[in-house]
Amino acid sequence: MKKIDIKIVFFYVLFFFVATSCVGTKINKPKKILTDIPSEIENLDSEKSSNVPTLFELSTQGNKWVDSVYNAMNLDERLGQLFMVAAYSNKDTIHFNAIDKLIKENKIGGLIFFQGGPVRQANLTNRFQSKSKVPLFIGNDAEWGLNMRLDSTYRYPWNMTLGAIQDMKLIEKVGAQMGEQSKRLGIQFNFAPVLDINTNPRNPIIGFRSFGEDKYKVTERAIALMKGVQSQGVFSTGKHFPGHGDTETDSHKGLPTINFSKERLEKVEFYPYKKMFHEGLSSVMVGHLNVPSLESRPNFPSSISYNVVTNILQKELGFKGLIFTDALNMKAISNSNMPSEINFEAFMAGNDVLLFPENIPLAIEKFKLAYSTNLITEERLAFSVKKILKFKYKAGLNSFKPIVTNNLYNELNSPENEALNYELYENAITVLKNTALVLPIKNLESQKIAYVKIGDDTNDSFVSTLKKYADITVISDTNLDSLQMKLKPFTTVIIGYHKSDVAFKNSDLKSDELFKINYLAKNNNVILDIFAKPYSLLPITNFDDIEGLVVSYQNSDIAQIVSAELIFGAIDAKGKLPVSINTNFKVNDGLATEKLNRLGFTTPENVGMNSAILAQIDALAKKAISAKMAPGIQVLVARNGKVIYQKSFGYHTYDSTLKVKDSDIYDVASLTKILATLPNVMLQYDQQKINLETTLGEMSPIFKNTNKQDIHFKELLSHYAGLVAGIPFYKATMDKSKFPSEKYFRRVSEEQFSKQLGDSLFIRNDFHDTIMKMIIKSKLSLKKEYKYSDLTFMILKDYLENTTGKKLEDLIQENFYHSLGMNNSTFNPLRKFDKNRIPPTEIDTYFRHQILQGYVNDLSAALEGGVSGHAGIFSNAMDVAKMMELYLQKGNYGNHQYFSEKTFNDFNTCYFCAAGNRRGIGFDKPQLGAEGPTCGCASMTSFGHTGFTGTMAWADPETQIVYVFLSNRTFPLATENKLSKENIREDIQEVIYNAIIK
Template sequence: MTDNTKSTRNALGSSSLNYSLLDLAKRGVLTLLLLTLNYISLFAQAPPFLDGKYDHWADSVLSTLTPEERIAQLIMIPAYSNKDKVHVDSIAGLVEKYGVGGIIFFQGGPVRQAHMINQFQQLSKVPLMISLDGEWGLKMRLDSTVRFPYQMALGGVDDEKLIYDMGAEVARQAKRAGINVNFAPVVDVNNNANNPVIGFRSFGEEKENVTSKSLAYMKGMQDNGVLASAKHFPGHGDTNVDSHYGLPVLNFSKRRLKDLELYPFQKLMDQGLGSIMVAHMEIPVLDSAENSPSSLSKPIVTDLLKNEMGYKGLIFTDALNMQAVAKYYPPGKVDAKALVAGNDMLLNTMNVPAAITEIKAALGRGEISQEEIDKRVLKVLKAKAWLGLDKWEPVETEHLIADLNNSEANFLAEKLTKASLTLLRNEENVLPLKGLGKTKIASLSIGANQRTEFQHYLDRYSPMDHFIFPKEGSIEDINALNESLSNHQVILVGIHGLGIREGRNDFGISPEMVTLLRSLIEKHTVIVSVFGNVYSLGKIQGLENAAGVIAAYQETPLTQDLTAQMIFGGIGASGKLPVTINHAFNRGDGLKLEGGIRMAYTLPEGVGMASMDLDGIDSMMRMAIKMKAIPGGQVLMAKDGKVFYHKAFGYHTYDSLQEVRVDDMYDLASITKISTSLAAFMHLKGEGKFDENQTLGHYLKAARGTNKENLVYRDILTHQARLRSWIPFWMSTVRKSGKFKWYTMKVDSSRRFPIKVADKLFIHRKYDRKIYKEILSSPLNAEPGYVYSDLSFILAPKVVEEITGEEFYTYLEENLYKPLGAGTLTFNPYLNFEMDRIVPTEYDSAFRKQLLHGTVHDEGAAMLGGVSGHAGLFGTSNDLAKLMHLYLYDGLYAGEQLIASGVVKEYSKCVYCEEGNYRGMGFDRQNKPGDPNGNAAASTSEQSFGHSGFTGTYTWIDPENKIVYVFLSNRVHPTRENRNIYKLNLRTNIMEEVYKAMKKARLNE
């Protein structure tokens, strides 16, 4: 438990005094209870602005105001930054003519709103108090801002320090945007599942939990200079009428109100709550007058809130244009009644002159005194001084959007959302999903009309079929889906588009949706993720029978992202249900789930770095594109199993027609060596079927009797076996005239020429024999020593096939790629993927006479039908990173030891360092440790290893720092003569930026 959490809980108290009060209440000793509450309030913390140091400014300002201007200081008018100039001018006129005390802003944008604030403040005689409803941050009202989780989601978060931090960040953003008061937290105890107006806005149904969470949020804001406002007094949690449209009636006893609804308000008051918003509700036990909303009730605002509960902070009405009050009283009269009732600030006054006129009339009738008005104006002015409005400065609009969307705020939103995710069912520990290699998975979005972001994020972990069932889905659609899904073992269901609709409480869940879900649960392993109001769980009959159930609370890109990560074990789960839904889902339910078995996706802050410290990577990539070193590319960085940087830059080609996306596929070139041949050898090593101390001839019959027979694999894999560097096989297919020899290539496929080399180019079905024969008959280098060679890797698929009896790719797919969920690691991607996902490479003017798109760049691999052990593999940076993480964790990934422990460590070690060959067995290593111009980042550890590719690809693993780096580009476009990528040292310099960011983070600790 953090210190802050301890102090929060201590502040709430479970003392003997509290228990004695409860006992007294149960015995009905109400008078003594009220006396005791008043006694406690004597020792309660006062609102922060009641410090005497604000008195002088408040007194001096009050003395300058006319009686009308004093009344106007108690008026807060509504404004929108998404409306036209007529609206802006009308607000400016009210500010300048009447001197209103404040403005509450609704929908709009931060910059537009800031300009309005500056304009209005400059027109105002007394600085305006600016407010906003920001229950889940400024995003509740303003675009281009950070969205934090709903309070209901936070109700199940254990770490209340996170909620304090959210309050602090909301305050920082509010101040930056010129906002002084945030009408939050909602402290209503939502114990009515059919509540149409509070629901997800509440922290839950249990008063202590609501109180502790609200207190953390309040303190976070007020400790950082923004006034909090607890709402909706005296408690809107158990109503079935929305006060925006009607007047709710609370037929509760006073004892019940004191014990439940008023409990959080009193606790926050005792801790210095700055303001309260009074709701519009009829409460007969407190005010017997008919149609008497609480906001207009003197017995409730003055007698209960001020006198009995001892509250001395600012009291705001709820919006006075809401139908709960507006249907009974016209503008002006409703304002006067609210002021007479005891409120300090009149929110959403719709007719300022009428309000001032009616309040002056109330003064004349003796319903309120000038002394009382002045007292409230002084309170408002003191609050303004505490808010710094006595020294007001214009809102700086330059960089405002960037400042409101800083990476720390986004990371906090991520942490809060992650902590809120609630796992309610996990039968037989189905989550996180395991055994991807043997499981056919499908995703199904219910209530959506197109593929959802949830499905997009699921794709990062494993290939799967995606299906949609819209809100208007029929029985025929159900039958069709059942048929399509019949051969899938696991179905990942997301329920979308949930919301309360007027006159309905089913959240948009149709009988057909329920029928479909129940039929699937009967036949498949179904994991259901509910993206929306958690009360909707109770409307899905049979949901408790699903193998997995996840409450995500709301439908945002972040919740869908993190839920996908949780399902596959990138992250864990720790949230608790803050309300009871039905017999199956009760308050406090929530299973713990450990994460970290697969890659997670986070911000740099998630691994201890600052996002801004990695801006250099973006700059380098943009510069490389500008200098035409590359048309575009992908950069992926991971640390501790968390992908913290994954971006795409530029275009597929220099015509700038197709932007690079992070899930586009690149020709990996020589990274194929460590991703196919070496991967297979290491897997076989773990099975006892391959030994690097054996010879090529031992495994490959065709090598016996040749000068390659006795080459030892330790030497072969370290490029120390005297093999020639390469052989230009394609040249032997071309006549001097430039045309292909008749028995080599044809423009059309046929039985004799079935193997595709490139578009409209097919090679003889037995030509591979000539290639293998040429390799085996080639002379060895006269001198021993390091010479990088493709030749043994071209032979590798034949070696693997002889050892296993399986086709090369099939062996890799079944034993490595499928278990990893790396579905894009493939040869000849044109066979199974859309062409717009595949990035072209070179325009081959010598051999294939075309732009190479979907077929391999390497000539030799192309002549082998695109399948080889030295080149030919395609993939995304994300899927390649999965394989690299398998290597980082010494053959272990997602709980499966796919390569025997110790094998990767052995193969990645330097074998002949003393001879000047720094390579491992198959892996490249630093050839110049610490040299910024070497083949690896200067700061990478001595244990690091990886490989590069001719087409502009690169991957590197640093076991000491637990870093995986993948860089994909097509630097050979349009020609391999383009060597700017080497001149810029781009690939290694990018990785060095990460080490710089890590070093800076350590210095700042």
């Protein structure tokens, strides 16, 4: 009896509360209100609006399934379907058992997963689904991908970043990938996109989660994202109705107020919902908002307002899909001022699914009491429960299959994710100022560039990428005056503002950071790059002193890489500002910039290659190192002007002390021929100072009246002139004990002995004359046949220096390296670089008797003081790739034409192929028959060179591939070339070609 009495008392209390709290009702007519289902959506199967897609209709078979399941349910099971409970895969068994209990005893209809990991969540989903009579809805907040809640998953850019993108197909691709990943993880509902129009920059909870402040642009992007998600069979949920964009309160902490008229709301906040409904939005989440113009009760949340949820959302706007409450544990609705029966209120307001409810057993008891007293009618219950079942059927839950966890991590983190992210940032990053066209940075030869960091987050990817384009000096000093003194010599100062890319972390400029930016901008030529939401610019009131202003939106690695590309013109700016910044910049502002054909960076998939196949390079490089074919290796692959693979392996030596870095520089040996000598010769040819038929006697008077005077230029550079392969010049400089003779060498530098070829070893300055005399006197084969000879390029060095009056080391820097940004390429690197950046090439036991580190390995080049036409250049893979890309683009790089296309074509022609000579003019070419430097898979138009120290550079015009391989395989001894015998370079090249997606 005691139980019955309590129930009766509760009934009357509940009856009175509901009757008095429903909008527009009288106390004596509660039943009418509680059974008031919008007539427009009462029969979801039989009626559809002429302007709404058939998303909510089911087949006859589907309707039968819904009816049969519903009819088989008891009241507890029907009521349980209304509840979607919070679940976490990072909690313990107590939590998991509690969910088990809710499923078994309270028959809940769904779970919304929060923090955890993908495999753990998949296993829990399988566990929970196995315990549920009717398969559960699984939902997830994945506004920027599963990573919003789950570790070990991929994160896409925030909506505000997407708001800067003008290509809706890209945003649809984001949605499609999100949907695919959700489906793979057994999720039916992605609670996205956010449809809030962020017209208030001070909004503490929406902000970057919004696509922007313009209703049309927000709607356009939301539709694109929704279409992508729903194309994968996953339902999208628009939120937070009626509109959370213009608030200054976080609804997780309190109840935000929206003080707009209904007319304004209909014109702005409702706009995306109307359009989305027409396009087939599956579901809507109703926010916890105080909207006086829509709800007369003071401080009464929209999520439990009958007028908002039923009258406006369903009746006026005609929405037929599922309606979710926002989380019912949020402070906006769970504080002491709210009605005690929040779950009941939310349901009676017209919501179908109660999200993150609390105390479900008690809630269901109260629902049952209301049902038994006809406060909740069968019609009202069936309306929501059948709608839920319809969506379960549409999601395929009528035949649920457990999630397969094998390979789950790899599938959720496929290379396509990263490929798309590159595209997104390439289209989002926005240029707001470009005074005097400071962007992109051109004329590198006349630039001196510094970088200054502001902010407390990482900047490694930005700085390292900047350094791949130019010589960047990182300057820091806590004292502004001292900092400014250090910056005086620089022509351009790049300021990077780096704030945490973690959601909801404050990215506002601090007062000292603002002062620093203003101070530096006033005293320097500044490019300011903001790696934070655009609202971080609000404190800056004067932009006049800032020459270049770039908004990169987020501080992710890809954002940093792409932003550096934009600064140096590898990509052009396409983004448009999604929000206004005071009166300085308006929504949709964004300047276009010039694209220079400099190498950029992306993923293999973006240039039609397979990253999984390309990853086989790793195994080959590691194989070479473990078998002691080389202690360290650099490999770079580029296609279509984009570097898609750049890795360093191993150590400088076999003692495994110093790891190889991408910035380390190697002795590239014979690559010097095409990296230093040949480009300067091509300039001479382009200026018509020589031609293919020019004789050596005409080029260099010292060869007149010799056996070499009639050698044609074409023959000389094709290794078809009959020159001997090489001359052991060093033997002439050794004493009887086989050590360097004092006649030619000194242990310390002297005026006439200033050319250094090792530690404490200097050769007399005029030994070059001796070398040339020995070349002149050398034998010449009478038979015309292919014979590779280093003498060709030693002769060309002499020709260039005598013709131009400049040294080769100066010519290459002035004519190419400075403007190309090849700042890691030079002869005699110890004059410029720290020794620790230079892997040693050999332990010389036959002449110099020392470890060769920073001194050219080739002894003939060493006798020239480290500068010869055939050897002497030290470089890294990135710099080598720039020269190869210049060749690939037929003389053009950075929109600068170094020599004509005709010149390149003439040099890349094999003139003696018919005679069995594969060589072009200076370039090596693919093999003829069994012998040659490539894998046999490169096209006949491809070209490049290999080097004695274990190097290779190759480019293919037909596939637009550049391949660079650098190593010090000669360390510690150069005698056995296992790297060549094992075809490591060629095998890697074969992998590259196999990776091309046919």
